[in-house]
Amino acid sequence: MQPSRRSGCLPLAVVRLFHRPGPEVAGGLVFLALCLSLSVGSLPAAAPGKPVTKEQVQEITSNLVCLCGCGNKTVSVCGCGVADATIREVETMLSQGKTVDEIFAHYVNASGLVALASPPKKGFNLIAWILPFAGILIGGVFLIGKIRNWQSDLDRREAVLRKASAAPASPAAEDPYKQRLNSELGKID
Amino acid sequence: MNEFGFYCVTAALVVAAYAFLVSALAGKRADPVLAQSGENALIGSFVLIALASASLISLLIHSDFNNEYVASYTSLDLPLHYKVTAFWGGQTGSLLFWTLLLSVFTVVVVFQNQAKNRELMPYVCAALAVVQSFFLAVLTFVAPPFATLGAARPADGTGLNPLLQNYWMVVHPPHLYLGFVGFTVPFAFGVAALVSNNLNPVWIKTTRRWTLVAWLFLTMGIFMGAHWAYLELGWGGYWAWDPVENASFMPWLLGTAFLHSVMVQEKKGMLKVWNLVLIILTFEMCLFGTFLTRSGVVSSVHSFAQSNIGSFFVAFIGGSLGISFYFLFRRLQNRQLEPEQRLTAFFSRESSFLFNNLLFLGIAFAVFWGTVFPIVSEAVRGVKVSVSIPFFNNVTLPVAFALLALTGVCPLIAWRKASVKNFNRNFLYPLIAGIATIPAAMVFGVMQPMPLLFFAASVFVLATVVWEFWKGTRARQAARAESEQGESWLRALYLLVATNKRRYGGFIIHAGVVLVFVGIIGSSFFRMEQDFVMRQGETARFKNYSFTFQSFGQRREVNKEVSLARVDLFRNGKKLATMRPEKHFHFKGEQPQTEVDILSQFDEDFYIVLVGWDDKGAATFKIYINPLVSWIWFGGFVMALGTLFVMMPNRQRRALARTMRQEVRHAA
Numbered sequence: 001m002q003p004s005r006r007s008g009c010l011p012l013a014v015v016r017l018f019h020r021p022g023p024e025v026a027g028g029l030v031f032l033a034l035c036l037s038l039s040v041g042s043l044p045a046a047a048p049g050k051p052v053t054k055e056q057v058q059e060i061t062s063n064l065v066c067l068c069g070c071g072n073k074t075v076s077v078c079g080c081g082v083a084d085a086t087i088r089e090v091e092t093m094l095s096q097g098k099t100v101d102e103i104f105a106h107y108v109n110a111s112g113l114v115a116l117a118s119p120p121k122k123g124f125n126l127i128a129w130i131l132p133f134a135g136i137l138i139g140g141v142f143l144i145g146k147i148r149n150w151q152s153d154l155d156r157r158e159a160v161l162r163k164a165s166a167a168p169a170s171p172a173a174e175d176p177y178k179q180r181l182n183s184e185l186g187k188i189d
Numbered sequence: 190m191n192e193f194g195f196y197c198v199t200a201a202l203v204v205a206a207y208a209f210l211v212s213a214l215a216g217k218r219a220d221p222v223l224a225q226s227g228e229n230a231l232i233g234s235f236v237l238i239a240l241a242s243a244s245l246i247s248l249l250i251h252s253d254f255n256n257e258y259v260a261s262y263t264s265l266d267l268p269l270h271y272k273v274t275a276f277w278g279g280q281t282g283s284l285l286f287w288t289l290l291l292s293v294f295t296v297v298v299v300f301q302n303q304a305k306n307r308e309l310m311p312y313v314c315a316a317l318a319v320v321q322s323f324f325l326a327v328l329t330f331v332a333p334p335f336a337t338l339g340a341a342r343p344a345d346g347t348g349l350n351p352l353l354q355n356y357w358m359v360v361h362p363p364h365l366y367l368g369f370v371g372f373t374v375p376f377a378f379g380v381a382a383l384v385s386n387n388l389n390p391v392w393i394k395t396t397r398r399w400t401l402v403a404w405l406f407l408t409m410g411i412f413m414g415a416h417w418a419y420l421e422l423g424w425g426g427y428w429a430w431d432p433v434e435n436a437s438f439m440p441w442l443l444g445t446a447f448l449h450s451v452m453v454q455e456k457k458g459m460l461k462v463w464n465l466v467l468i469i470l471t472f473e474m475c476l477f478g479t480f481l482t483r484s485g486v487v488s489s490v491h492s493f494a495q496s497n498i499g500s501f502f503v504a505f506i507g508g509s510l511g512i513s514f515y516f517l518f519r520r521l522q523n524r525q526l527e528p529e530q531r532l533t534a535f536f537s538r539e540s541s542f543l544f545n546n547l548l549f550l551g552i553a554f555a556v557f558w559g560t561v562f563p564i565v566s567e568a569v570r571g572v573k574v575s576v577s578i579p580f581f582n583n584v585t586l587p588v589a590f591a592l593l594a595l596t597g598v599c600p601l602i603a604w605r606k607a608s609v610k611n612f613n614r615n616f617l618y619p620l621i622a623g624i625a626t627i628p629a630a631m632v633f634g635v636m637q638p639m640p641l642l643f644f645a646a647s648v649f650v651l652a653t654v655v656w657e658f659w660k661g662t663r664a665r666q667a668a669r670a671e672s673e674q675g676e677s678w679l680r681a682l683y684l685l686v687a688t689n690k691r692r693y694g695g696f697i698i699h700a701g702v703v704l705v706f707v708g709i710i711g712s713s714f715f716r717m718e719q720d721f722v723m724r725q726g727e728t729a730r731f732k733n734y735s736f737t738f739q740s741f742g743q744r745r746e747v748n749k750e751v752s753l754a755r756v757d758l759f760r761n762g763k764k765l766a767t768m769r770p771e772k773h774f775h776f777k778g779e780q781p782q783t784e785v786d787i788l789s790q791f792d793e794d795f796y797i798v799l800v801g802w803d804d805k806g807a808a809t810f811k812i813y814i815n816p817l818v819s820w821i822w823f824g825g826f827v828m829a830l831g832t833l834f835v836m837m838p839n840r841q842r843r844a845l846a847r848t849m850r851q852e853v854r855h856a857a
Contacts, residue, residue: 065575072431072577077424079783079798079811117577119562124570128562132555132584139547147540150531 052094060090060103063117074117191256194244195335198285201237201292202325204230209318216311216385224311228299231314234321235292242289245282245334249275254346257336258282264348266748266776274359275349280483280498281334283362287479288324290370295321298374306395312381320373323505331498348748351775351782357417364410365437369475371403372444376472379465383516388525393451393464398836400451404444405832411437412825423783423798425718425813427821430581435560436478439553443471446549449599453542458529462521463546469513474553476506481560541599548592555584582713590642593706596699597623597650600692601657619656623649635715643710647703654696654703661685661693690837697831704824711817718813725806732814734795735759736768741808749775754799754808758788770799770810794818 058076064086066078075083075090093103107115119125212227214220245258249272254260262275262282277286295317302310328334352358375396382392414434419427428434447467453460480502520526534540559576566574601615626648627641635641662682669676676684686693721729723738739755753771757764771784788795796813 063579065577072575073424073429074578077426077429077578079422079424079800112573114573114575117575118580118583119566119574119576124566125574128558128566128574128576128580129584131558132551132588135554136547136551136588139551140544143540143543143547144535147535147543151534154531 049095050097052091056094057090060100061087064107064115065117067111190244190248191335191337194241197237197241198328201234202329204234205318205321205325209315209322212311212315212318227314231295231299235296238289238292242285246276255337255342257338258334260343260346262349264346267349271349271354277362278349278353281332284328285334287366290366291321294370294374308387309381309385312385313377316377316380327498327501331501352421355421357413361410361413361417364406364413368403368407368410372471372475374399375468379468380513383520390454400448401836404448407441409829423785425796430578432560433482435556436481439556440471440474440478442549442553443474446546447471449542450546453539461526465517473506473510538602541602545595545599548588552585552588593646597653601653619649619652622652637714640710640714647707650703654700657696690839691835694831694835698828701824701827701831704820708817708820712815715816721810722807731812733761749773768797770797772799789819
C-alpha cells in the first residue's frame with residue numbers, strides 16, 4: 001500500500017523564514033533545509049534549463065511502454081508507480097536539453113527495444129509496418145484484376161452474342177441438339 | 190464432488206468421441222440410424238458436461254479448497270455471486286464453460302434440424318463433436334478443473350483477482366464466449382457442406398441466425414470489456430490494443446466481413462468460396478483468441494499466467510485449418526464452387542461488398558500481425574520488441590476511415606452496375622452534408638485532419654441512412670396515395686421498416702457504428718487531462734468545471750479496506766454531482782485497486798481518479814475530460830438493438846410463405 005505523497009511545505013517554509021525575527025532565522029534555515037531535503041524525493045531532480053511542456057512529455061511517454069508488467073500499456077496511460085517515475089525522468093531529461101531521440105536511445109540502452117511502444121521503422125522491424133498495407137494493396141490489386149477479367153469476359157461474350165444475332169444462322173452454327181432433333185423428326189416424316 | 194466432476198468430464202470425452210465416429214460413419218453411409226445415435230450421443234455429452242459444470246459450481250459455492258481451482262480463484266470472504274462467476278474467472282473453469290456452451294448449442298442445433306438438413310446433419314454433428322472432444326481432452330489430460338490438492342489443501346483460498354470483482358467482468362466473459370462458441374455452428378455447417386459435397390447455399394440460410402446471434406454476443410462482449418476497462422483500469426481510456434482485447438476484435442472483424450458477404454451469395458450466387466474461407470477463418474480466429482487468452486503466450490493484463498495448453502491449441506487450430514482447406518481445395522479442383530453469376534462492374538454493390546471485405550480483412554490482419562509480431566521477432570532474431578497503442582492506431586486508423594466511408598456507399602449502390610442517376614439519387618445530398626461538415630467542424634475548433642475526415646465521413650454515412658429512410662417512406666406514401674389508400678408518414682415508416690427488417694435493421698446497425706466512430710474520435714483526439722494536488726476544502730478549476738475537495742475517509746469492508754474522497758463538482762457554476770473516487774486495498778490483493786468516479790454527460794465525461802494522499806490532508810487527483818465517450822456506449826447499444834431487429838421474424842413474409850405452402854398442398 002504505497003500511496004504517492006507530494007510535499008507542499010516548501011512555499012510555506014519560505015514565508016515563515018522571511019517573517020520570523022532575527023534570532024530564529026537559524027531555526028528557520030534548518031526548517032527550510034529539512035523541507036528541501038524532503039522535497040527532493042518527490043520533485044523531479046531540479047535542473048535549471050529549458051521549460052518543459054506537457055505536450056513534449058506526452059509525445060515521448062506515449063511512445064514508451066511501461067515495464068511494470070501490466071502488458072503493453074504506454075507510460076502515458078499506465079498510471080502505476082513505474083510509469084510516474086518514468087514520466088518524471090523524461091521531464092528531467094527534457095529540461096536538461098536532451099532531444100527526443102536521445103531520450104528514446106536512453107531507454108533502449110537500458111531495457112532494449114522492448115521499451116519502445118512500436119518497433120522502429122528500420123531493418124527487420126520494417127516488416128511490422130509494411131506487411132499490413134502491402135497485404136491490403138496486394139489484395140486490392142488482385143481484386144481489381146479479377147473484376148477487370150470478368151468484365152472483359154462479359155464484354156467478349158456480349159460481342160459474340162451481338163455478332164450471332166446479326167448474322168444469318170448457318171447450319172454449322174446451329175445448336176447440335178437442334179440438328180439432331182431435326183434429323184430424328186425427318187426420319188419420322 | 191471432485192471425483193464426480195472428473196468422471197463426468199472423462200465420460201463426456203468418451204461420448205463425444207463416440208458421437209464423432211458414429212456421425213462421420215453415418216454421413217459416409219447415409220445411415221439414419223447411425224446419425225440418430227450420433228445425435229443422441231451429443232445430447233448425452235451435454236448432460237455429462239452440465240453435471241461436471243454443476244459440480245464445479247457447487248465446489249466453488251461451498252469453498253472446497255481441496256479443489257485446486259477453487260483454492261486458486263476464491264476465498265472464504267469472497268461474496269457468493271463472485272464465487273459463482275469464478276467459474277469462468279480462471280483458465281480451466283473458463284475452458285469448461287466454453288465446452289458447456291458448445292454442448293448447449295450442439296443440442297439446440299440437433300433439435301432445430303430434426304426434420305431438415307438430414308443429409309448435412311451427420312457431418313455437422315461430427316464437426317461439433319470434434320471440437321467438443323478437443324476441449325474435453327484438454328480438460329481431462331492437460332488442464333483438469335477437478336485437480337485436488339490433498340494434503341496441501343489450504344485453510345483459505347487465494348481469492349479472485351480484485352479487477353474481476355466487478356459487474357462488467359461478470360457479464361463480459363460469458364458474452365464473449367457466447368460469441369466465440371456461436372461461430373462454431375456456421376463453421377460446422379460450412380465444413381459439413383464441403384465434406385458432404387452438398388454445396389448449395391442451404392447451409393448459409395440455416396446458419397444465418399446463428400451467425401447473427403454469435404456476432405451480437407461478440408459485439409456486446411467487446412463493448413462490455415471496453416466499458417469495464419474504462420471504469421476499472423483508471424487511465425481514462427477504454428481500449429489499449431492489449432493482446433487479449435485484440436483476440437476478441439479479430440474474430441469480430443472476420444465475422445462482420447462474413448455477415449456482409451453472405452448477402453452477395455444469397456442474392457447473386459457469388460462468393461461461395463470466399464464465404465467458406467471467411468467462416469473457417471472466423472472460427473479459427475475464435476480458437477486463436479481463446480489460445481491467446483489462456484496460454485499467456487503474449488503477455489497481457491488479462492492473461493492468467495503462462496500455461497501448457499498452448500501447444501494443444503496450436504495443433505488443433507493447425508489440424509482443423511488443414512482439413513477444412515483440404516476439402517475446400519478438392520471442391521475447387523472439381524469446379525463444384527462455381528459462382529452462378531460473375532461480378533462485372535467496379536461500381537456495383539457486389540464490388541463494394543468485396544472491397545468492404547478487403548478492408549475488414551486488412552484491419553484483422555494488421556491487428557493479428559501487430560499482436561504476434563513480438564513473438565515473431567523473438568523467434569526469428571531473439572530480440573524482444575513491443576507493439577502497443579501507437580502502432581495499432583497508426584496502422585488501423587487510415588483503413589478504418591476507408592471502411593467508414595464504404596459503410597455509407599455499400600448499401601445504396603445498385604446491384605450489378607451503378608449509374609450516374611443512381612449516384613445522384615442516393616449519394617448527392619449525403620455527400621454534400623459530409624463535405625459541409627468540414628468547415629462546420631473547423632468553426633467549432635476542430636483543426637486536425639484526421640478528426641475532420643472522420644467527422645465528415647460519419648455525417649456522410651448518417652446522412653445516407655436518414656436519406657434512405659426518408660426516400661423509402663416517401664415512396665411508400667406515394668404508392669399508397671396512387672391506390673387511394675393513403676398512409677400517414679409515421680405509419681408508412683413503420684410498415685416500411687417492419688416489412689424489410691433485414692435492410693433497415695442493417696441501417697440501424699450502421700448508424701450505431703457511426704456513433705461509435707464519433708465517440709472514439711472525440712475521446713481520442715480531444716481528451717484533456719491534468720493532475721491536481723488539493724487540500725480539503727480547496728477548489729480547483731479545469732476547463733469550465735470547478736471542483737471542491739470536501740473530505741477524505743476510510744472504511745473497512747468484508748474483504749477490503751476502502752479509502753475514498755468526496756469532491757463536489759460544478760460546471761459553469763452549477764453543481765452537477767458529488768464525485769467519490771476510491772482506492773481499494775484487498776486483503777488478498779497485492780496491488781491497490783483504483784475505483785474511479787465518472788460523470789457521464791451527452792457531450793463529455795468528467796473522470797476523476799484518486800491517485801494518492803498524504804497524512805497532512807492533501808490528496809492528488811487526476812482529472813480527465815473525455816469528449817463524446819458516452820456516444821461509444823450508446824452506439825454499441827444501437828448496434829445491439831439493430832441486430833435484434835434484424836433477427837425478428839418477418840410476420841408478413843411468414844404469413845405469405847404459409848399461404849403458398851397451403852396452396853401447393855391443395856394443388857397436390
